[in-house]
Amino acid sequence: MANDIPDIVIGRLPIYLRALVYMDEEGDKVTTSSQELGSRLGISSAQIRKDLSHFGEFGKQGTGYHIKYLIEQLRQILHLEHDWPVVLVGAGYLGHALAHYQGFKHRGFHINWIFDNNPDKIGIQMNNMEVRDIRELDDLVRREEVQMAIIAVPASAAQNIADMLVEAGIKSILSYAPINLKAPAGVQVRYSDPVILLQRMTYYLEP
Amino acid sequence: MANDIPDIVIGRLPIYLRALVYMDEEGDKVTTSSQELGSRLGISSAQIRKDLSHFGEFGKQGTGYHIKYLIEQLRQILHLEHDWPVVLVGAGYLGHALAHYQGFKHRGFHINWIFDNNPDKIGIQMNNMEVRDIRELDDLVRREEVQMAIIAVPASAAQNIADMLVEAGIKSILSYAPINLKAPAGVQVRYSDPVILLQRMTYYLEP
DNA sequence: TAGATTGTTAATCGATTAACAATC
DNA sequence: TAGATTGTTAATCGATTAACAATC
Structure with missing residues (x-):
C-alpha cells in the first residue's frame, strides 16, 4: 500500500461515491451536506468531513458539497477517471x-x-x-x-x-x-x- | 447487536474457523498455535489470543490449541451448531x-x-x-x-x-x-x- | 444579516501490540 | 527439566467524535 492515508478511509470513499451517484440520479438537488450523506449511510457527519479532508477542501461553509463536483473529485482520488x-x-x-x-x-x-x-x-x-x-x-x-x-x-x-x-x-x-x-x-x-x-x-x- | 464483545472481533471468528477447518482437513496435525494460525492469516498471534480470550480459555500453555476442539467451540460461539x-x-x-x-x-x-x-x-x-x-x-x-x-x-x-x-x-x-x-x-x-x-x-x- | 455547514483541533474512545508470569 | 505457548495486563497506536471558529 502506498502513502499515509488510512486504508479504512479509502474503504469508505467508494461508499460515499455510490451514495452521491444515487443522489445525483435522483436529480432533486445540486448540493448535499455531510449531515445528509451521513444519515443516508449511517455514518457521522464528522467522519465524512474528516475523511474528505485528507484529500482537500471540497465543500463550502453554509451550503455543503456540490454533488457532481464531489463525485468527480472522488473518482479522481480513486483513479476511476479511466476504465x-x-x-x-x-x-x-x-x-x-x-x-x-x-x-x-x-x-x-x-x-x-x-x-x-x-x-x-x-x-x-x-x-x-x-x-x-x-x-x-x-x-x-x-x-x-x-x-x-x-x-x-x-x-x-x-x-x-x-x-x-x-x-x-x-x-x-x-x-x-x-x-x-x-x-x-x-x-x-x-x-x-x-x-x-x-x-x-x-x-x-x-x- | 447484542452484548459487549466488539463486532470487529466477531467478524474475525469466521475467518479463524475457516482456516482451522482447512488445517483439520489437511490432517497433518492435531494442535496449532496462535502463532501458526496468525501467520496463515496475516494476523498477529496476540490478536488471535486476545480475540479468543473474550469467550474463554481454549488453549494450553506450551502446546497451543487442539484444532478440532477450537473448531467446535467457535461453532458454538457463532451459533453454527445447527444449520x-x-x-x-x-x-x-x-x-x-x-x-x-x-x-x-x-x-x-x-x-x-x-x-x-x-x-x-x-x-x-x-x-x-x-x-x-x-x-x-x-x-x-x-x-x-x-x-x-x-x-x-x-x-x-x-x-x-x-x-x-x-x-x-x-x-x-x-x-x-x-x-x-x-x-x-x-x-x-x-x-x-x-x-x-x-x-x-x-x-x-x-x- | 442570520442560519447553516465546513474544515480542523483536541479529546475521547477503542483496538492492537508488546511483554511476561504462569504453566503445560 | 527446558522449551513453548497461553491468557492477560499495560502501553501504544489509531480512529472517531465533539466542538467551534471561520465563512459562505
Missing part, C-alpha cells in the same frame, strides 16, 4: 453471473476476458466473450498489461490461480474463493465470501 | 449462482427457497428448488420462522424487498444489491458489492 480492464478466472456458475453482471461497466470496470481450465468450458460464449484456456492467461495479462483480476474458482484451485496471476503481473485480486491467499507485498487481495458474512450475523441470532 | 435456513430473493444470474453454490451447506447454511417477481422465472427449477412467487414470501418466512435472507435483486428493487423481509420477520440480510439499505434496529444488514472492493483497490494502482 479498468479486468480478467475473470473461472467460468462456473459464479463466473457466469459475474460475466453477465451489468453493474461493472458504468462504475469503471470492464471484464474483458474469461479463463477456465475445463475443456468443456473453453470456447463457449459468455456475454459475448469466449471462454479462454487458462494456459493463455499469462501471455494475455502481460500483453494487455492488465492489473486487476477476479478469482471465481473453487478454493482448491485458488492459490494456484493467484500465483499465476501474480506471476503475470496482476496487482489487485478480488477473490470469491473461501480461502486465504498468499500474495507478495505490493499485490492487493480482497475477499468476498458470503458464508463469512452470514456466520458473522448468526452470532447475534437466537438459534 | 440455518435461508431465503434467497432474486432468480437472475446471481441468484442462479447462489442457488447452485456448494459452499453453503457444509458451512451451516441451507438455501431452501428462492423467490422472484418475474412470471418468466416463477415455477422454473433451480438446483432442485422451484422459483416461487414473491407474493408468497411473507407467508413462508412467517410459517417457517426463517431468520436469514439473501438479496440478489437489482438495486432499484432492493429496498422494497428488504422492507418485505423485515416485515415478515427476517433478522439478518446479506445484500448483493449495490445500495445502502434502511433497516430497523435489531435487523442486521451486510453487503457484498464487488465494485466497492475493486474501487478500494484502484486507489493504490497507477492508472
